[in-house]
Amino acid sequence: ERMGTFGPARTVWMSATLQPAWIATVDHPAPETVFELLPDEASELAKRLQAPKRLARLDVGSVREKSYAARLAAAVRKHHRPGTFTLVICNTVDRATQLYRELEGRSEPELVLLHSRFRPPERRAQLARLQAPMPPGGRIAICTQVVEAGMDLDARTLITELAPWPSLVQRFGRCNRAGDHDDAAVLWVDVSDRPGPYPAEELTAARQHLLALEGRSVAPGHLPPVSPRRPEVDVLRRRDLVDLFDTTPDLMGNDVDVSRFIREGEEHDLYLFWRAWVDDASREEQPSPTREELCSVPVAAMREWLRSREGQVAWVYDHLSERWRPAVDRDIRPGATLMLAAAAGGYDPLTGWDPAARDPVAPVQTVTGSAPEGYGGDPASGLGRPQSIAAHTDEVVGSLSDLLASLPWLGPVADDLLLAARYHDLGKAHAVFQETMRRGLPPELRDAPTLWAKTCARRLRHSIPGFRHELASALALMEEKPHRFLSAYLAGAHHGRVRLTIRSLPEERLVEGGRRVMGITHGDVLPAVDLGGGYHYPGGRLDISLTYLGGDRPSWTEQAVALRDRADLGLFRLAYLEAVLRAADQRASATAREPALEGR
Structure with missing residues (x-):
């Protein structure tokens, strides 16, 4: 509003956990108008707000032990009820993938893995499986934080690792969402001995809340008022926004990295896409990637994976020389886009980015990208x-x-x-x-x-x-x-x-x-x-x-x-x-x- 737009530009901010005071910065006061449910509106939603979901702790030992995934898988099989939907939420992609591998081939229910390390076509395929009619044996979905917002899931049984309280409130909302079950259950696993990607103090505060609610319902209408600590995240200040207006690439043709403003946690991602070529000449002719091909991967994981591979498997487009050149260490940075040889592996359609995957990766077939635009390209x-x-x-x-x-x-x-x-x-x-x-x-x-x-x-x-x-x-x-x-x-x-x-x-x-x-x-x-x-x-x-x-x-x-x-x-x-x-x-x-x- 202060900077001005052509015509009105209005926004509505919605959150189940955000505190109005958190929005306040030196550039922006706390909002004067906050809309909340009125009593008569809340009564219309009573079935959802009061939907029972009994909380209990699930003890599977320390997350640091190698057998953690196997023991958690055994607990998932035990608590899953045939013909129903069980949702398991892990805090990291690695643990979610390990749990999927433990359950794969050993459970009658249909298994679905969903996290942020999928290419768009496979992600859509996984989402379609989640929304398909329930099979006779039921369905078990192993997910990460991607289900905390924007996904309408309704599990009869929710198993979640310990997370900050605002995240847990969002996760609770994926259990007995419509209020159709009288015996819905929420089971939580204490992973405080390996808190990442969250601050340890936030997990400590969340554990205290959970212990106080043991054996009770964690429906929205049953949760006690809590004032969680304001998260320590980068706030987009006015001066930051003004600085970001200049999108001039650096001398290597790289765009400004804005991930600190749009991500939570300490992970910083780069983007991968896989292509197959027959010789150096055909590699040079590879077009720019489309969004359909890109898979986000943590920088640290990419560095480790490249060290485990023999030969040159990654290339980056050099905007100055206008050619694909072998990627070197300085190219492995947040926001970078790397082209990988399909034969190098590293991806599985059912598990997404997977450092253990050795089979060749099938490139996305709908590649219609244009020629890469170098610094002088047109x-x-x-x-x-x-x-x-x-x-x-x-x-x-x-x-x-x-x-x-x-x-x-x-x-x-x-x-x-x-x-x-x-x-x-x-x-x-x-x-x-x-x-x-x-x-x-x-x-x-x-x-x-x-x-x-x-x-x-x-x-x-x-x-x-x-x-x-x-x-x-x-x-x-x-x-x-x-x-x-x-x-x-x-x-x-x-x-x-x-x-x-x-x-x-x-x-x-x-x-x-x-x-x-x-x-x-x-x-x-x-x-x-x-x-x-x-x-x-x-x-x-x-x-x-x-x-x-x-x-x-x-x-x-x-x-x-x-x-x-x-x-x-x-x-x-x-x-x-x-x-x-x-x-x-x-x-x-x-x-x-x-x-x-x-x-x-």
């Missing part, structure tokens, strides 16, 4: 068919005009957006970009005087690594219309590479007395360009001094920060404008035509 410029700058620009402006007709609140900035759209690909007239385009054309078109925005070949690299045409577009627009920085910023930002910060690549050095930034050398010439719609750029030289800090005029970064902090814009509105221009560009590229060729 896959959308290789459409498979040619198109001039003028024709593409006209289509982008037309697509943007259609969008603006449906977005009346953008009226005050419509002219800025349209100007940005008209100039967004002006930089493609640069000799480096045109040389790349012509290499991808059929021979009969390579000598045409046309300035190309799109070419036929789909995977081409510029002769100058890291070349960004949109920086040339923005610099040229700034020289021609110095008072239209919003348009220049949006033109520069339409690929997400030129935003608040503009930096040189490591190998960029002084070139012929000038500095090179993102492949643009001071004094580079742009020719006269037809931008369609009656717009003509007269040509000129590119001045990259705007990218310097501390010059005679405000730098790009200084002006971009001022734009972000403008009272009538702000980071949410500015990001929205970026998205609108990007959407218009992508829509035009998806339906590209080339009328200019017919009369050439």
Whole structure:
């Protein structure tokens, strides 16, 4: 609300355990309005709120003993009732997988394992099994914390490891959820001698609550009022949010790691996907992964697993060299994405990420990812068919005009957006970009005087690594219309590479007395360009001094920060404008035509 948005942006925060005071920070006061169930509303939900679920402690010995999983499995088999649903919640993926292995093949009930280390297709398959009609022998689901929120499960028997009190309250809600059973049971296992991933003091407090409730019901309406300690987690402050607006990748092409704001516990994940290839050449041709392929894995577990494998089994895409290269130790970090050889194993469709799995991993069959986009990459410029700058620009402006007709609140900035759209690909007239385009054309078109925005070949690299045409577009627009920085910023930002910060690549050095930034050398010439719609750029030289800090005029970064902090814009509105221009560009590229060729 303070930073501003286009139109109203309202949120509702819902939680069974969150204390209103926990939301308060120096940036945000405790909420003034908290909605709770009124007495008449609670009476309508009485069956659920009073649903009996008797609490008892389950003694299976120390979690540190190697036989823990076997003894817990024996207890699960003992307490499961045929034809019913039993839910077992472990605090770690490793223990959940070990328990599944112990029960596998030794229990008549159907077994389902669910945790956060599955690829999306297998995760959906496991969820479908959970929601399928109950088999005659019943069903036993072994899960982790993933069931604490957003899952409508109704177990007759719940077995859970000791966890912080808010987590236990969520877990209790997965037992006798609809209130249809009179003999539902909640059994808890004390794992305080190995508290991870939770703080030991939180488990101590939770154990005291459980011992006080022994033999009683833990239905929502029966739980005593408790004031749990505020969790020690990273709080997203206003200054953090403002800093995160600049998504400029680091010099290795890596995005900023935000996992500390969106995860609980001490684990930090990276992402894996598996592919099969026949030789080095086919490995280099592997496209970027899709979401369907990604499996999250703890960094520490990945390091240990790689040490146990012989030979090179992991690759990472190098955004600077624009190639898949062998992963090294520095690449094993939170947020990284690694490509693994399918033959290396490490994954099982029924157990997910499994370091003990040795069989080859079947790659996800619906791989439709595009070529990886390196620091200087622009896959959308290789459409498979040619198109001039003028024709593409006209289509982008037309697509943007259609969008603006449906977005009346953008009226005050419509002219800025349209100007940005008209100039967004002006930089493609640069000799480096045109040389790349012509290499991808059929021979009969390579000598045409046309300035190309799109070419036929789909995977081409510029002769100058890291070349960004949109920086040339923005610099040229700034020289021609110095008072239209919003348009220049949006033109520069339409690929997400030129935003608040503009930096040189490591190998960029002084070139012929000038500095090179993102492949643009001071004094580079742009020719006269037809931008369609009656717009003509007269040509000129590119001045990259705007990218310097501390010059005679405000730098790009200084002006971009001022734009972000403008009272009538702000980071949410500015990001929205970026998205609108990007959407218009992508829509035009998806339906590209080339009328200019017919009369050439």
